[in-house]
Amino acid sequence: MLSKELIQKRELELKNSIDFKFPERLSRPHYLIIQLKKHLKAEKPETWQNPGMVRSRKNLSVNTTKARSNRAVLFMDTLIKLLENRGHIIKVVDFTTRIIIDGIEIDIALREVYKVVKQPLGHNSRELAPTGKLCFKLDEIWGREWYDGAKTIEDQIFNILATLEIYAETEIERNKKYAEQRRLREIEEAKQRELQRIRDNEWSRFNNIFSNIERWKKAQMIREFLNTASDSLSEEECEWISKKADWIDPLVNREDDILGFYESNL
Numbered sequence: 001m002l003s004k005e006l007i008q009k010r011e012l013e014l015k016n017s018i019d020f021k022f023p024e025r026l027s028r029p030h031y032l033i034i035q036l037k038k039h040l041k042a043e044k045p046e047t048w049q050n051p052g053m054v055r056s057r058k059n060l061s062v063n064t065t066k067a068r069s070n071r072a073v074l075f076m077d078t079l080i081k082l083l084e085n086r087g088h089i090i091k092v093v094d095f096t097t098r099i100i101i102d103g104i105e106i107d108i109a110l111r112e113v114y115k116v117v118k119q120p121l122g123h124n125s126r127e128l129a130p131t132g133k134l135c136f137k138l139d140e141i142w143g144r145e146w147y148d149g150a151k152t153i154e155d156q157i158f159n160i161l162a163t164l165e166i167y168a169e170t171e172i173e174r175n176k177k178y179a180e181q182r183r184l185r186e187i188e189e190a191k192q193r194e195l196q197r198i199r200d201n202e203w204s205r206f207n208n209i210f211s212n213i214e215r216w217k218k219a220q221m222i223r224e225f226l227n228t229a230s231d232s233l234s235e236e237e238c239e240w241i242s243k244k245a246d247w248i249d250p251l252v253n254r255e256d257d258i259l260g261f262y263e264s265n266l
Helices: 004-017 031-042 066-085 157-232 235-248
Strands: 053-055 062-065 089-093 096-101 104-117 127-138 144-147
Touching: 004 157, 031 062, 031 066, 062 066, 062 127, 066 089, 066 104, 066 127, 066 157, 096 157, 104 157, 127 157, 144 157, 157 235
Parallel strands: 062 104
Antiparallel strands: 053 062, 089 096, 096 104, 104 127, 127 144
C-alpha cells in the first residue's frame, strides 16, 4: 500500500510550489483534449446499458453524459497540463489512457457515476441513471478512485497528482529491489552451476580411475596371453597383439594405426 503520509507531504509540496488555480473554462487545450472533445460531441449516447453515456474508446478514457462532458474535458486538460509541467508523459495506447512517470506506466480513466433507479412494483429490470458526479480512477493501484463528494475531483487534483508520483517512485524502488534480488539470485545460481560442474568433473575423474584399472587389467591379460602363446604365433601376430596391449593400456596409451587412441573409440 502507498504511504498516506508521503502522499500528503507531496500534495503539500505541490500546492506550495505550483502557482495554480483550477480554470473555469478551456483554454489552449492539449491536442489529446481536442480529439476527445470532437469525439464526445460526435458520439451518440448509449440507450440501454448506461443510458445517456457517451464513451470515448479511441481517445482518452472518458465516459460521461453529454451534460458532464465539458467538465470532464476541462478536468482532463488541466490534469494533463499539470502532468506534462512535471515532466511526465500521457498517451493513448490500445484504447487505454496511460501516464508514464520515469518509465513507470499507470492506466487512468474518468467516468460519470451511475446509480440504480428504483422500479415500480412488478418490474424486474435493473435500470441505471447518471448522478452527475465524476470519478477518477487509477486502474493499476488496487482500483484507487476519487469521487465527487465533500470535495470535487477538481479540489482533489493535487492529491491525484501526488498519488501518481508517489506510486511511480514506489514502483521504481520496488523494481530496483527486485533487480538486486534477481542479480544476487543469478550470482548464486552461477555459483551453484560452477560447483556442480566441479563435482561432475570430480566424479568423472574418479570413475575414470576404474575405467583405467579395467583397461590396465585387460592389457596385462593380453600380455600374459602373449607370453604364454608366443611360441605358437607368428612374429607378425605377436607384434600385433603387443601393440594392442599398449593401445588399451592407459599407462602407455599408444595410438593405433587404424583405431587411433583408445579414448576416441569410447
